[in-house]
Amino acid sequence: MTFIGNKSDLKVVGTRPVRPDGVDKVTGRATFGADYTMPGMLMGRVKRSPHAHARIVSIDASKALALPGVKGVVTAADFPDIPSEEAFVGEGPMNFRDLSLNCIARGKVLYEGHAVAAVCAISDEVAAAACDLIDVTYEVLPHVIDVEAAMAPDAPLLHADMFTANVTPKPEKPSNIAKKVHFTVGDVAAGFAQADVIVEGHYSTQPVHQAYIEPHACIASAGADGQCHIISSSQGHFMIRAYVAKLLGMEMSNLKVTPAEIGGGFGGKTVVYLEPLALAMARKTGRPVKMVMTREDVFRATGPTSGAVIDVKLGATKDGIITAAQAVLKYQAGAFAGSPVQPGCMCAFAMYDLKNVDVVGYDVVSNRPKVAAYRAPGAPIASFAAESAVDDLARKLGMDPIALREKNAAKAGTKTAYGVTFAEIGYEQVLAAAKNHPHWKAPLGPNQGRGIATGFWFNIGGESSASVFINEDGSVNVVSGSPDIGGSRASMAMMAAEVLGIPVEHVRPIVADTASIGFTHVTGGSRVTYATGMATVQAAENVIEQLKTRAAMIWDIPPEAVEWKDGQAVPAGANAGGFDPLPLAAIALKAAKTGGPIGAEVSLNAQGAGPGFGAHICDVEVDKETGHVTVLRYTAVQDVGRAIHPSYVEGQIQGGAVQGIGWALNEEYVYNTKGLMDNAGFLDYRVPVASDLPMIEAVMVEVPNPRHPFGVRGVGEVPIVPPMAAVANAIRGALGIRMHALPMSPPKLRAAVDSGVG
């Protein structure tokens, strides 16, 4: 069944009901990761490395264990030393061995905050005191923080066995460059030779943290028979199960993971940190162990996304046809391989229909926490550089930046540099909406500037499970395996209600644990409304078939003679008989007599997720004496496919824009000369506060994705791609200076004003 095209017929989809999890969240009743307790529970704490890079000579926990109230200590010795194996469990590639080493250091610590031991005790205070009593002897090693320094031939080496992948012949010496990626089409040299105008730029970005408001938290228990249970806040409880089972050498069926409400993730909760430690200690002590990170732990040991150094070069003819695009991207991976440089390379120029493209990327390790996914991993970094360069190109050509983009816009049939040919996409529609928005032509005052930038993200589908159950009274439960970060329970309930033809208030959605619903991939990649939504729709359709069959039994007519309309079974036509419609509740009441409970579960691997495009317009005012930037007005246009619940789509767009503005203006990790982070807290790691921002206007363009019953495209990641370049281009407009380095903080802007170079 496909509903696309009949938007006016939709009764639930496209409306804005109260979200089913909303009341609990605003009244404080919702239970997040740290809200759970279990009988006999212990509190766990992590002993973390005070050094950026050091060899662990010895760990002596005897004094900690002697402290009254301490019940157990674990170190790497308590975990299997698992071999290297690529995993695709979270949002990006992850090696199981690296994950294990990241959760608990073995032999070496690779960044400040790296876990070396964990302790559990009868209270958090005792656990904290015990942590201080664990004696770790280190041999401090030289460290390297910056990406280009880490690539230098004489840089301190993090992993003796790291030989750059994807280079032939295989390098003879190990290095901190984990991988090289290369995408090329056409001939960029020839493309630049055809160009009348060339722009080049050397850009840098800083790592930024996902800055979810809820620190990582979990509770783990282990039965004497080996059956274990974890409750934790994550973007995927099946992901937690897969990782923990692997790291502890368990069979998955012995581990049930229950999802807690999640207080934000943005990609950062698609990996594990605490869960393997908590469960290892629970198994060791026989008592449940709860662990909660502090904000400082979150900054020192989790996330962020990569910082990077990027060189971009673009060439175009006088009339604005881009003839060549070239970039070299060097991404920090943190202490273990696996930066999002590959998607960065793929997204850099994906908005454009280009003949000649050459993009090279390097995945580089250094003594920082291992990066984790962050909304549209890799794309915002590459787009900052690429879309700044496109703006420079428009200026040099004397062209309107939207007109330049329109001239080169990707459309259905455009083949990307990474090989995929686009089907229905909405980039041109997004550009048109931006151009026609009053914001684009509004007047500007002195010291003010306007910038536009665009962005692309793939969006994914993937494996999801959902079930729909009709209760005895005709109310409905929708069960899925997708943790709800952005309002997805509301969307699932709405899609089920739409299909069943009943008011959404009769549909209660829940997220079930790993033992109660089929496998479901993480909430990430903007996939849930698409893929889990598709499973929900199919389950609801299956239920309708059952309802029709039951009605046919009640009426004693063939099932084909029954139709489902507006939540009721009706005879298909005059020939079927003159029966009164049978509402869903009436059929449910008779379920026992017509074959038993009514319900269906659908598990699928959804293909054909539609890519998303966005265009952001930003106005700033720059105080030239202090370098302070005020964002005056911000409009974010995006092709959303079709908005199931428009408020939550707008929320995604606004949230992405805000995180991007923070990334653009103030967020950064400040490292001292010892390789230690100086700003591990929200006071000096500056995410925007509400008073820093204007209302972000979200403009939804709907170009339905034909492969989803309601035309859904993922919407959660695109909006963080354009902001950094949009802000930079606005500053360029206000100051006449191109800023090349993020964050564009007041000291940097003031220095740029003084020197005339950004």
Next chain:
Amino acid sequence: MSSLSYAAPATVDEAIGLLAGASGLAKVLSGGTDLLVQLRSGRTRPALIVDTKKIPGIIGIREVDGGFVIGAATSGAMIGEHAALAAVYPGVVEATNLIGSTQVQGRASLAGNLCNASPAADSVPAMIAAGATAVIAGPKGRRTVPVEQVVTGPGRTSLARDEFIVEFHLPKRAPRSADAYLRFIPRTEMDIAVVGAGVNVTLDAAGVCTAARVSLGAVAPTALLVADCAAALVGSKLDEHALAKLDLAARDACKPIDDKRGTIDFRIKVAGVLARRAAAIAFERAAARS
């Protein structure tokens, strides 16, 4: 495990006795918005906390002899709501009200802001510019010291371990006097000053500055009272020349550090900018108070 005692004495003498008799580190508590954060992070591990808020008079604002007496533990919110104080010392009030957020304002005090001894404390340059004095109680009685003499370095004060501040005095104003405080932060709130500037001026009937005090925060180990800045203003109507001299004097006075909140170069430049801007506001306010 270490233990922590808490006492809430009802008199100044009792508080002094507790501070003098403590076996380990004793900390005075006003609003706790610094102290509790430091306790939680482990940066300070006192054996005793002496909460002053039960001492009569330590919270509240009185007008005395045309000036103001502000109890040491009076919250920012109470200071902000005091219309007479805000009319006469708008700079001190605006500086105090910049501290933290609505929640923090419900607790944060002038004594805590001063004695936490952060170079970036917002109310301190404003108090110094305003010529505020602190009344310090100790075993030998009370002494009154100018606010600029209380802090001796980051985290250090001139108070003895058995002394604490009971109140602040703001002097009676001459006509056509006013003050102003500005700080620079990268965001719009919930941030620590990268530079702060307090300016207090008195004008004559013609609008010429007859007296001035200028104090800069976050550009040296302690808030500075900069005589050269005052000299740049006295005798002027805040013309371009005076502004340029003020800017230069402010920059010359800075001895900042490079840290996570700003570079040396940036702090120096912004100190000049804020001194000029705060002076302009103070002049305008003073002219309006004729």
